[in-house]
Amino acid sequence: MSVPALQVDNVSKDFGRIIALRSVNLSVNPGEFVSILGRNGAGKTTLLNIISGVSRPSEGSVLLFGTDPSDHDNKAKLAVISHEMFLYGNLTAVENLEYYAKIYELADATQRIQEVLNDVELTHRRFDLVSTYSRGMTQRLTIARALLHQPALLLLDEPFTGLDQHAIGMLISLLKSQKELGRTIILTTHDLHTAQELSDRYVVIAKHRIVKDGVMAETSPDVLRSEFFSAIGGEDDS
Amino acid sequence: MMRAALAILKKDLRMEFRSKESILAMWIFSLLIFVIFNFTFEVSRLVMLEIAPGLLWVAFVFSGMFGLNQSFALEKENGNLRAMALMPVDGGQIYVGKFLSVTLIMLMFEALIFPIFIIFYDLQLSLEMLKLIPVILAGTIGFTSLGTILSAVAVHTRNQQILLSMLLWPLVSPIIIWSVTLTGMVVSGEVTPAFYPLLLRVGAFDVIFFTLSYMLFDFILED
Ligand SMILES: Nc1ncnc2c1ncn2[C@@H]1O[C@H](COP(=O)(O)OP(=O)(O)OP(=O)(O)O)[C@@H](O)[C@H]1O
Ligand SMILES: [Mg+2]
Numbered sequence: 001m002s003v004p005a006l007q008v009d010n011v012s013k014d015f016g017r018i019i020a021l022r023s024v025n026l027s028v029n030p031g032e033f034v035s036i037l038g039r040n041g042a043g044k045t046t047l048l049n050i051i052s053g054v055s056r057p058s059e060g061s062v063l064l065f066g067t068d069p070s071d072h073d074n075k076a077k078l079a080v081i082s083h084e085m086f087l088y089g090n091l092t093a094v095e096n097l098e099y100y101a102k103i104y105e106l107a108d109a110t111q112r113i114q115e116v117l118n119d120v121e122l123t124h125r126r127f128d129l130v131s132t133y134s135r136g137m138t139q140r141l142t143i144a145r146a147l148l149h150q151p152a153l154l155l156l157d158e159p160f161t162g163l164d165q166h167a168i169g170m171l172i173s174l175l176k177s178q179k180e181l182g183r184t185i186i187l188t189t190h191d192l193h194t195a196q197e198l199s200d201r202y203v204v205i206a207k208h209r210i211v212k213d214g215v216m217a218e219t220s221p222d223v224l225r226s227e228f229f230s231a232i233g234g235e236d237d238s
Numbered sequence: 239m240m241r242a243a244l245a246i247l248k249k250d251l252r253m254e255f256r257s258k259e260s261i262l263a264m265w266i267f268s269l270l271i272f273v274i275f276n277f278t279f280e281v282s283r284l285v286m287l288e289i290a291p292g293l294l295w296v297a298f299v300f301s302g303m304f305g306l307n308q309s310f311a312l313e314k315e316n317g318n319l320r321a322m323a324l325m326p327v328d329g330g331q332i333y334v335g336k337f338l339s340v341t342l343i344m345l346m347f348e349a350l351i352f353p354i355f356i357i358f359y360d361l362q363l364s365l366e367m368l369k370l371i372p373v374i375l376a377g378t379i380g381f382t383s384l385g386t387i388l389s390a391v392a393v394h395t396r397n398q399q400i401l402l403s404m405l406l407w408p409l410v411s412p413i414i415i416w417s418v419t420l421t422g423m424v425v426s427g428e429v430t431p432a433f434y435p436l437l438l439r440v441g442a443f444d445v446i447f448f449t450l451s452y453m454l455f456d457f458i459l460e461d
Contacts, residue, residue, distance in 0.1 A: 054324060072326040072328075073326070084321075085317065086317055089315065091249060099248075099249045103242050104325075
């Protein structure tokens, strides 16, 4: 058995009096595509933050590829897309990507930058300041930035936010090709249909715990829908 | 080895030269300080010479606070500080990058405001004045080496600017007081033998502040 790409062991997280996660266990194999589902406030973002190492668990531990998430080797393999853009408005798309290319020590920076800009269809606006971009264009650049260093593990927190139908299709096919390249992907989304289309596995978080961990291929859309709603129950999570 | 630090420096300078936001604001702010003090107090030239060094450093420090806030507001804006925590790079390198950019921007502003200072206080230009270069350099580095790490601490909090002032002032004040003394010696043409040991002391504090911050910055990036 190979080392899991991600191993979450008994993780709990509190923010003062607020409980965000309780005894979460999750193991993800390399190349797996896992969707994390749950209502607003269920703890999806908190879990991704703990996995990426930007937030510490109150209890429990996380391993990426068998080692500590804070190892430079792991950080170099990781990409995060969240509601934060990680971009400088006063730089152009190319300047932002050049900056990240240097940070990630990319050898073929110019070529990679061209490729990812092309992937997200922003080549024609590459010399414009990011502050002049529309919301969806900014999100597309965020995606380009995340893919720039060819990460082995992608943590995507509602990456479809702000994208139009065309761009959603573009991201879906980008994610499919990432999967074909063997990348491990963890996605949070409120769109069951997209989760169904992309993932091998789905995990439902409710009341701060993982209440369902299922194989997507064995689940029809109707079953997924009813399982999801019975898993999250009637009460509010926050 | 310092590749990431240089990348951070380069992007900061690029943004500053594009907007000129910090340097221009700092410059105007200092000009105001000079104008106000020059025209509100009718004092003899002798007294003016007494207070001019203090005024110069007041201008430097208040403008420097502004520069620090700007520089970290930029990182906070789109979650870039969190992006830094996610980078496969030592905290020390990030510190050096931010320190260099804040320091260079402040030195550029100081070079631009200094001629105004000379004119306002009618100072004599002489070779002696060159002694101000190490003084300003050492005082500025002391201020920015501490200011950079404390800004990174304060940026996580709600009352960012207040916290920064509360942390920074007590720690940096010895350096500023010594810098004022040293500047006074040069401006009044009375460089005593005490000058070099005092300058050396400022330099020693710079080294201590810088080294400590460099080592501690990793802890600050996590929240
Ligand atoms: N920094 C924080 N301080 C205090 N409470 C927090 C913080 N971050 C998250 N929480 C709380 O933790 C719980 C889980 O939040 P989280 O953001 O993980 O939910 P989510 O599943 O991502 O929701 P959404 O679908 O709205 O994005 C919520 O009750 C939230 O209020
Ligand atoms: Mg969320």
